[in-house]
Amino acid sequence: MFVRPSRLQPDGDAPGPGAAGQRAYLAQAPSAQLEDNLAYLKAELGGSPDIVFRRIQIGAAQTKAAAVYTDGITDKQTVNEFILRTLMLELDSSAEPGRSLLHDINLHALPVGDVRVLTDWDGILLCLLSGHTIIFVDGTAEAISGDTKGGEYRAIEEPSSQVVIRGPKDGFTESIGTNVALVRRRLRSPNLRLEAFRLGAKSPSNVAIMYVQGIVEDKYVLELSSRLSRIQVDALSGSEQLEELLADQKTPFPTTMNTERPDMVSNSLLDGRISIFVDGTPFVLIAPFTFFMGFQSAEDYYQRPEAAFAIMMLRYAALIIALFGPSIYIAAITFHHEMIPTPLLLSLAAQRETVPFPAFLEAFLMEFTFEVIREAGIRMPRAIGQAVSIVGALVLGQAAVEAGIISSAMVIVVAITGISSFANPSYNMATTIRIVRFTMMVAAAILGFYGIAIFSLVIIGHMCGLSSLTVPYMSLKFPYTPEGERRTVYRIPLATRRSAERNNEGAAVGLGARDAALADKTASQTEQEGKDAQ
Amino acid sequence: MRTPFISPTQLFAMIILFELGTALVLPIGLSSAQNSWLSILLALPGGILVYLLFTYFNKQYPSMILSGYIRQIVGSYLGWPLALFYAVYFIYISGRNLREVGDLLITTSYDQTPIVIVHAAIMGTSMYMIYKGIQVLFRLGEIYLVFILVLGLLSNLAVALSGAIEIRNLLPVWGEGIGVTLRSAYPNIFLFPFAELIAFSAFLPYLAQRQYARRIGILAILVSTVMLSITHAMEISVIGEDMYSRATFPLFTAITTVEVAEFVERLDALVILALIIGVFFKMTVYAYAATAIAADIFKAAEPNRLAVPIGVSVFFVSMMSAWSFPEHGLEGAKSFLTVQPIFLVYIPILLLLVHLMKKRFGHRGITSG
Incomplete structure (x- = not known):
């Protein structure tokens, strides 16, 4: 008979008979x-x-x-x-x-x-x-x-959650070794540092942090390592859990970025950020993360700067629509008729004549249904995917309007809002925005535009109080250089960027904040060349 | 807890938001209606002097807020109640600001919403920000300054494009002589909004780069003055002197007349938005100043914890100080020329004199408190 020893579970739930003696033997x-x-x-x-x-x-x-x-x-x-x-x-x-x-x-x-x-x-x-x-x-x-590690792993495939038109198509896998190698292949710098941690008391998993010595500020590395070594968990199921454990404050907003793309990681490392690899997940975390970084896509680096800038602005516009779309509709219909141009108001009123609900309920109903369809679309088996789109388009679009349950203007609002929230490059940010959108709708239903303004103050105020690895969340300036600011808000042409980076490097080294100053300087140039070569 | 710090840009943004606050929307410098835009410019030097006075105090007592150096200068027995009066005064002004935005909202769109809810919404937000602390408040200000500027640019552009501006309304410049304009500048416009900068004495100790305190502050006052002056000139030129001096909210009246391309018709939402934002920051700065003073004189370890009591006081003051908006205005006019100058001008000048005398005649007096 096997006495099930609890070596891996020192304080396990069901210690067998004679557990104490067993432990002594162990x-x-x-x-x-x-x-x-x-x-x-x-x-x-x-x-x-x-x-x-x-x-x-x-x-x-x-x-x-x-x-x-x-x-x-x-x-x-x-x-x-x-x-x-x-x-x-x-x-x-x-x-x-x-x-x-x-x-x-x-x-x-x-x-x-x-x-x-x-x-x-x-x-x-x-x-x-x-x-x-x-x-x-x-x-x-x-x-x-x-x-003799080995066995079957998923092959390197195109990332499914972060797609680009132009740019590398490789994505991370579940193997930490492969993931680290994918980044190493891009950043051929001797200054690329990897530090390993082992987290989880019951089932230890490998966690590694990666950064480029000389570009990253040491205080962030120290902060992250100390936080990682303080973490007490039984088991780590993936990077999502780690994301929560590493957060500075409790908040619905994501304070670390996750990506499936090695090129995103290598770009972030060159920006002075730190990436966190967790064994068993293809999602690599990047910290410090700031709010505006959530609206950058890897694509921005593979487009002409003008196009990238325009598209980035499009994404910000989409953010505003996704956040405020239904609330503005509710506020205008409920409180501020005078703001709508008269012909439009007349047509809206005609449409809403048959609708039995107040605007808020109407909007809430539609938004709720949309979210359900969306969730169903993700969860259900691929083979019956068609059914959802038929139900969505026909039943909820046309039929609901014809039945007089909702107005057709509402369908437009919900559709635009839904599509806009898909334009967000980071999925977890989009999820948070969905939550905020619903609360914003309540605020608009209670106090109209005033409610929207007040609630926005609360939300932005909350975000101003956040930080990611001690970097203020709403900061435009990470890394703390004018150049960093310009790059976050809009992508500047590469020629300017490169020279600016060299200057920064020089300046930073001049401050004496970096060790091995000279070596780093040459290394960063090598990195640049390595990057150019790709 | 790390000590909070304010960057020069954040101070710049907050001073502008504070100065614009209610002054953007309310009529100021009543007696010189037509030339009030000039009065605003004339009051500028006074505003700068007030600011310089408080940066001077800040330099003399670098780690102290107003209540701290009041007690240092005039001693604890006189200074403590004086500091308390300042806290009460700041609460009162914060409440008045709240009342102004509440009444504008009620008169424009929310005639069926109870005033309690309108006030509670903004007060709750304000309390939340005070609880979050200085740093968060100032970061928020930085973001909203951009927003206010865009808003101002849009509405001014709309007004200009609509062709509603009648330059003739501004003429003749100094028609009644320079005296009226000057009298409107001092004390009226000087007291509101310039001398109100006294509230910033609660923030100056937290400035990260002190060497910029003066330069940034003066620049901010200059910019906000120019913006105020332009806005009021725009208001007068659009609705004329007569309407300007009678309207409760001239900017609101001016903006409602604008119509561009038969589509942009009602820009009043922009004005209301500007007022909400401006008042929010102004009353929060006042309420924070009151909180800081209260925390200082009552020796509270965590000033943030006082957010709720101070916030609730502001809320009740805003509700109960007057039954109606006309009464509120009347009370304001009365207190404006009696109470305000004491707090904003006489006491600070007395403090300065006592301080200078102490400095001149040795250090014996300083330890007496």
């Missing part, structure tokens, strides 16, 4: 007896069938040994070729059994990259469950682990 290192170790490991992992125990005999002395690995997250070929094969066939050890054999294996017989000698169960379990192969040798109270 604190020990592996024993010198191979069979003891294997039995222990088996018990520890509950006899899971995907843990493979391969018993072998090594060398001329026929020392008993075993290789343990987790099926599915290891690369079979690596395990077979580089571990089992070399151990069984190629290792020609004349050494005595015992410690020196392990030493021999370490030095001569494991042609894989990351090899560690482990002396505690904690490390052994973590390595085993992250895809390493563990080798136990009889007579040695130590184990060797070799990195």
Whole structure:
């Protein structure tokens, strides 16, 4: 019978009988007896069938040994070729059994990259469950682990949530290694720094932060690392959770950016931001994040500056419509008839003649239905997608008007609002704006334009109080240079941008705030060239 | 808690918003109706002097707000009640500002909405901002300045395009002699809105780059004066002297006459918006000043916590100080020439004199408080 030990759950919910004694035993290192170790490991992992125990005999002395690995997250070929094969066939050890054999294996017989000698169960379990192969040798109270991570991953595909017309089409995957590599491939700078963290008490996941030394301000890196090391969670299901844990304040607004696009990450790194990779999610976080950054798309860098500027302005206009569209309609219909030009007012009044609801209810009904359709469109199986559009267009558009439930002007308002909210490049910002839109509608229904003005003050006031990694949320100036401001509000032509960046670099180094000033300066130029080459 | 700081740009924005506040919409300098735009310009030097006075105090007592150096200068026994009077006075003025926007809203679009709700909405927002603190308030001001400028540009453009401007209405310049214009500038326009800058004494200690305090402040006062003057000149030229001096809200009356391209007809919403924003910042600055003084004299550890009591007081003052808007106006006219000068001119000048004397005749007196 297996007593389910709770090594990975030190304060687990259901400690078995004799848990205390078990724990005391667990604190020990592996024993010198191979069979003891294997039995222990088996018990520890509950006899899971995907843990493979391969018993072998090594060398001329026929020392008993075993290789343990987790099926599915290891690369079979690596395990077979580089571990089992070399151990069984190629290792020609004349050494005595015992410690020196392990030493021999370490030095001569494991042609894989990351090899560690482990002396505690904690490390052994973590390595085993992250895809390493563990080798136990009889007579040695130590184990060797070799990195054999692998298995099936989604291939690099075009990102589904952030689409560009022109620009690179690769997107992040669920593998942190691949994701880091995708960015490294773009930023060939020796100053690109990667720091690893491990978060989660019950199920540790790998988290890495990446930044370009010399461009990023050190205080942000320090702040982020200290926040990451303070985080206490059981398990990290993805970057969304981390986003919440890293927030400066409680707020419905997103305070970190997430992206599926490596080019967005490398651009942000060059702007002096920090990116956070989490294993198991294709969404990489970028911080510090400011409100206006949410309206930049990767596309802006792949268009002519004039076009990019115009499109960015279009997005701001869409933001205003998405926020205020229905509320302005409600306010004008309910409180401020005089603002509508007379012919339009007459036609609106004629349309609304049959509508039994006040404007607010009418708008709320339509907006609500629209949101339901939208949600259904995302959640339901692709194959029946057509049905929703038919229901949406016919039933809610035409039929509802003909039945006299809503006015046709309302359909226009809702349609424009809905489309405008799709024009927002960041999905989580768009979601927040949807929430704010509904509250804005209530404000408009109670106090008309005055309500809208007051509620906007509250919302903008709230945003002014926010910060992301201590950078003010409404700031136009991140990084704190005039050039940064210009780039956030509108994309300036590259020629100007490059020279400005060089000047900034020079100025910043002159301040003495950066270490290794000279090296950084040359490095940043190399980066630029690397970027140009693409 | 980190100490908040205000950047020079934020101070610039807030002074402009504060100066424009109600002065943009209300008639100012009544006695020289036709030449009130000139009176505004004439009152400018006085405004700058007031501002310089408070930056001087700020330089002498860098970490103190008004209540702090009042007690330093005249001693605790005299200074404490005096500071309390200032807090009460700021609450009163904040309430008056609130009443003005409330009444404009009621007369224009919200005749069926209870005044309580109209006032509560803006007061709640104001309290929220005071609770959030100086830094957030000033960041908000920075954003809304852009908004106000765009609004002003749009409405002025519309007025100009509509052809409603009659330059003849502004003539003759100084028809009644320079005396009337000057009398309207001092004390009327000097007291409102220029001397009101006293409220900024609560913010000056938090300025990040003090060396710019004077330059930025004077620039802001200059810009806001020019904007005020242009706006009032526009009002007079559109509706004429007679209407201007009788209208409750001249800017509102002027804007309603505008019609461009048979489409842009009712721009009054823009005026109301401008007034809401302007008053919001003005009353919040006053209420904040009151909060800061109260926190200082009552030794409250967290000034933000006083947002609610001060805000509720402002709310009740705005509701109960007068039964009707005419009464409100009458009361204003009375207090304007009696109470206001005491707080805005006489006491600050006395403070300056005592301070200078103390400075001149050694340091014995300073520790007496």
